[in-house]
Amino acid sequence: MSDLHQDIKQLIIDALGLEDISTHDIGNDQTLFGEGLGLDSVDALELGLAIQKRYGIKIDADAKDTRNHFTSVDSLAAFVSARQVA
Amino acid sequence: MSWIDLEHLLLDAHPQRAVAHAPAFSHAALQERARCVAAALQQRGVTRLAVHLEDAAELAIALFAAWRAGVAVLLPSDLQAQTRQRWAGHVDLWLTDLPGDTRLDQLNADPLPPASLDLDQCSLSLCTSGSSGEPKLIEKRLRQLANEVSTLERLWGADLGDACIIGSVAAQHIYGLLFRVLWPLCAGRSFVRQQLPFPEDLQRASREHESFAWVASPALLKRMGDNLDWSHLSAVRRVFSSGGALPADAAASLHQRLGQWPSEILGSSETGGIAWRQGDTLWRAFDDVSLSQNADGALRIESPYLPSGHVEQTADAVRFLEDGHFELLGRLDRIVKLEEKRISLPLLEQALATHDWVSEARLAVVRGNRASLGALVVLSASGVHALRNQGRRALTQALRQHLVPYCEALALPRRWRLLSHLPLNAQGKLPQALIETLLVSPRTHVPDLVAQEQHDDEWRLELIVPLDLAHLPGHFPGTPILPGVVQVDWAMNLSQRLMDLPPRFAGMEVLKFQKLVRPGDRISLTLRFDPERSKLHFAYRNGEAACSSGRILLVNADA
Numbered sequence: 001m002s003d004l005h006q007d008i009k010q011l012i013i014d015a016l017g018l019e020d021i022s023t024h025d026i027g028n029d030q031t032l033f034g035e036g037l038g039l040d041s042v043d044a045l046e047l048g049l050a051i052q053k054r055y056g057i058k059i060d061a062d063a064k065d066t067r068n069h070f071t072s073v074d075s076l077a078a079f080v081s082a083r084q085v086a
Numbered sequence: 087m088s089w090i091d092l093e094h095l096l097l098d099a100h101p102q103r104a105v106a107h108a109p110a111f112s113h114a115a116l117q118e119r120a121r122c123v124a125a126a127l128q129q130r131g132v133t134r135l136a137v138h139l140e141d142a143a144e145l146a147i148a149l150f151a152a153w154r155a156g157v158a159v160l161l162p163s164d165l166q167a168q169t170r171q172r173w174a175g176h177v178d179l180w181l182t183d184l185p186g187d188t189r190l191d192q193l194n195a196d197p198l199p200p201a202s203l204d205l206d207q208c209s210l211s212l213c214t215s216g217s218s219g220e221p222k223l224i225e226k227r228l229r230q231l232a233n234e235v236s237t238l239e240r241l242w243g244a245d246l247g248d249a250c251i252i253g254s255v256a257a258q259h260i261y262g263l264l265f266r267v268l269w270p271l272c273a274g275r276s277f278v279r280q281q282l283p284f285p286e287d288l289q290r291a292s293r294e295h296e297s298f299a300w301v302a303s304p305a306l307l308k309r310m311g312d313n314l315d316w317s318h319l320s321a322v323r324r325v326f327s328s329g330g331a332l333p334a335d336a337a338a339s340l341h342q343r344l345g346q347w348p349s350e351i352l353g354s355s356e357t358g359g360i361a362w363r364q365g366d367t368l369w370r371a372f373d374d375v376s377l378s379q380n381a382d383g384a385l386r387i388e389s390p391y392l393p394s395g396h397v398e399q400t401a402d403a404v405r406f407l408e409d410g411h412f413e414l415l416g417r418l419d420r421i422v423k424l425e426e427k428r429i430s431l432p433l434l435e436q437a438l439a440t441h442d443w444v445s446e447a448r449l450a451v452v453r454g455n456r457a458s459l460g461a462l463v464v465l466s467a468s469g470v471h472a473l474r475n476q477g478r479r480a481l482t483q484a485l486r487q488h489l490v491p492y493c494e495a496l497a498l499p500r501r502w503r504l505l506s507h508l509p510l511n512a513q514g515k516l517p518q519a520l521i522e523t524l525l526v527s528p529r530t531h532v533p534d535l536v537a538q539e540q541h542d543d544e545w546r547l548e549l550i551v552p553l554d555l556a557h558l559p560g561h562f563p564g565t566p567i568l569p570g571v572v573q574v575d576w577a578m579n580l581s582q583r584l585m586d587l588p589p590r591f592a593g594m595e596v597l598k599f600q601k602l603v604r605p606g607d608r609i610s611l612t613l614r615f616d617p618e619r620s621k622l623h624f625a626y627r628n629g630e631a632a633c634s635s636g637r638i639l640l641v642n643a644d645a
Binding site: 015018021042043050 | 425452454455456458478479482486495496498500501502563
């Protein structure tokens with residue numbers, strides 16, 4: 001697991017105030033929203049803010065499907081890496 | 087026994103009509119005394135009188151005297167210095183049991199003649215704490231009080247018959263005043279003079295009367311034990327309860343012991359009686375009270391017990407059923423909004439309490455990046471078992487799952503604090519602000535110290551391992567145990583508080599861990615310092631069983 005993956009998992013836990021969950025409990029490809037971790041759309045909004053702030057990146061408000069980046073830790077890590085390079 | 091309207095109680099004298107016992111007191115005597123006191127009040131030029139009298143018969147004399155004399159009456163809820171200071175400007179004379187104030191027997195003059203009382207001129211003011219905590223005055227005209235006692239008699243007069251009225255509540259508040267004093271006076275029932283807050287006194291008073299009824303509150307009714315003579319007490323004509331919600335199990339226990347359900351009265355100082363229920367979760371309004379809801383769903387009251395034309399808006403959320411019965415959903419300040427969704431905290435608390443693992447629960451909003459709910463949960467015995475054998479996460483997940491049918495996903499509590507009991511304040515309440523504080527505070531790192539004693543150079547401590555100890559989850563999430571390193575840490579920290587020890591940890595020896603220590607365990611810890619070798623001996627035991635022991639080498643900071 002990359003540092004970025006680990007970092008994002010900790011960010012999810014901290015930003016959403018999740019109790020009794022450690023980074024080990026979140027799988028890289030686990031669905032974060034809906035079933036999965038049981039997070040909802042408001043969590044997705046919160047996480048969006050936290051990701052942008054933490055990594056100094058912007059989610060393109062005009063692009064379609066930006067929320068697809070939030071499917072899993074894998075997709076978030078890919079998104080953050082791509083943005084940081086850009 | 088015949089009814090006399092409240093405003094006509096000072097008209098004709100009825101020497102055969104009993105008002106109170108020990109000493110016996112008749113209606114004729116009450117009437118005579120009230121007219122004498124009325125004359126004395128007029129002679130002294132009193133226009134505003136504060137009354138605080140323990141004896142309900144004396145209170146009755148004072149009230150009727152004031153009304154007969156055209157004097158405004160204030161009934162302060164207590165006589166604390168702050169209360170007196172607050173109302174000092176509203177009062178010419180304090181008529182109380184306290185030394186330094188005027189006593190009732192000091193007020194004497196040739197009696198004023200008998201007369202009817204004016205329903206709209208006579209009044210009294212009650213003090214209440216108000217929902218903001220700031221005391222306020224509530225004025226009641228005699229008409230409002232007369233309307234209410236008439237309703238009570240229509241509902242329950244026949245049942246009560248000639249029962250002597252025995253009260254566990256003060257007559258100084260609206261409920262006690264109406265039920266213990268004014269209603270019996272009009273109905274011709276006698277009452278016990280003193281407030282009897284203890285079950286044993288209530289029983290003794292009950293034995294002295296062939297027929298009796300209780301005017302009580304949950305404070306007493308939920309604390310009546312097996313020490314009482316229930317077969318005798320079951321002769322009670324009716325058990326009234328008001329002032330707060332009577333827990334369902336207390337009501338059921340009374341039903342089982344007395345063969346009747348308590349009659350609960352819903353009301354407040356502002357509104358007087360609103361509704362009643364008996365062995366039911368649903369309330370029904372008193373006949374002449376008319377109820378509705380505002381846009382927020384809060385109960386609105388129009389009632390002949392309120393000043394005419396006044397509509398009282400409460401903060402109690404309510405749901406009406408077709409037959410006119412209604413359900414109280416809790417105070418509106420306990421209905422919160424999360425992301426525009428309205429959530430009733432009491433409803434979810436009740437739902438949580440139906441889970442086998444939960445004995446009580448309180449919820450509050452936890453404000454973080456997003457607002458969510460947090461839960462204070464008092465675990466039942468099976469809940470503690472589940473925590474110890476499945477772990478905290480499995481427990482909270484199961485409780486969240488249990489709530490799924492009751493609310494939207496966003497209302498599922500995200501933060502949990504597991505407690506052995508709710509930290510109620512002196513009034514038996516848990517203010518919302520305190521729930522919030524407890525939920526925001528980090529989980530504890532230290533044991534609950536329940537006892538400590540010293541024998542020579544040895545200390546013996548009794549500890550309870552908190553259910554919610556912060557050290558527990560990460561270790562063995564499925565079966566939380568108290569880590570050995572934490573046991574060593576506690577031994578060091580506790581002994582450093584009790585004894586004068588070198589501060590620095592320099593090693594351990596002969597460590598033995600023999601038995602697991604788990605959340606909720608009550609354990610003993612013995613501590614002894616051997617100054618020669620500079621070693622702290624510690625041993626944890628659970629009952630007879632040794633849990634762990636060892637020696638900790640301590641050295642000075644500069645060593």
